[in-house]
Amino acid sequence: MKYGPLSATADGLAVASVDDLHVRFTPSGVSHHRGSTPLAETIPWSDVTGIELTVPTSFVPYPGAFAVAGHALLTLLSQQVDDVRTEECTIAVTLVHGERREVPVTPAIGGYWKRAVTNAEVVLCQLIDRPDQRMLLAHPEQIVQRYARATRWRLRLASD
Numbered sequence: 477m478k479y480g481p482l483s484a485t486a487d488g489l490a491v492a493s494v495d496d497l498h499v500r501f502t503p504s505g506v507s508h509h510r511g512s513t514p515l516a517e518t519i520p521w522s523d524v525t526g527i528e529l530t531v532p533t534s535f536v537p538y539p540g541a542f543a544v545a546g547h548a549l550l551t552l553l554s555q556q557v558d559d560v561r562t563e564e565c566t567i568a569v570t571l572v573h574g575e576r577r578e579v580p581v582t583p584a585i586g587g588y589w590k591r592a593v594t595n596a597e598v599v600l601c602q603l604i605d606r607p608d609q610r611m612l613l614a615h616p617e618q619i620v621q622r623y624a625r626a627t628r629w630r631l632r633l634a635s636d
Contacts (some may be wrong), residue, residue, distance in 0.1 A: 478620065480593065481593060481596050488501050488502035488503065488573060489619060490509070491567060491596065493581070493586070497580060503613050506521075515629045519571070527569055527570070527600045528597070532583055532587030535589075565580065565583045566580055567581050595623060595627045
């Protein structure tokens, strides 16, 4: 299951495109992946103090649909094919000693609805700030379902 920047995987939550560069939140910690291949060692939860998503956002609820339609129209008119993904996208993980690791990620075409990114950051911060919440990573599809329901109903999740 996928909604906004969050996707359920077999071992936890993925942020950004699970087929390309993304960050995974698993019961053991946070790791950078390309598809199913880890690109770096897992950072244990005890070392992670914060997360920040820098991905393309839109105030339109379905930016991908508009991006694909717009791109198709521009391609038809100009007879040139350009890459839709041009923005720099990163996820910054802040560690205990103040170190900040910025890892590149591949977003969905058209980016994400701004409310979906804001709510995703709240969900991820809850996993970082409240160790008892990490047990939910055993059922990532339920996390994505609840997050999607709140976002669709235009609720802005709030951190405690």
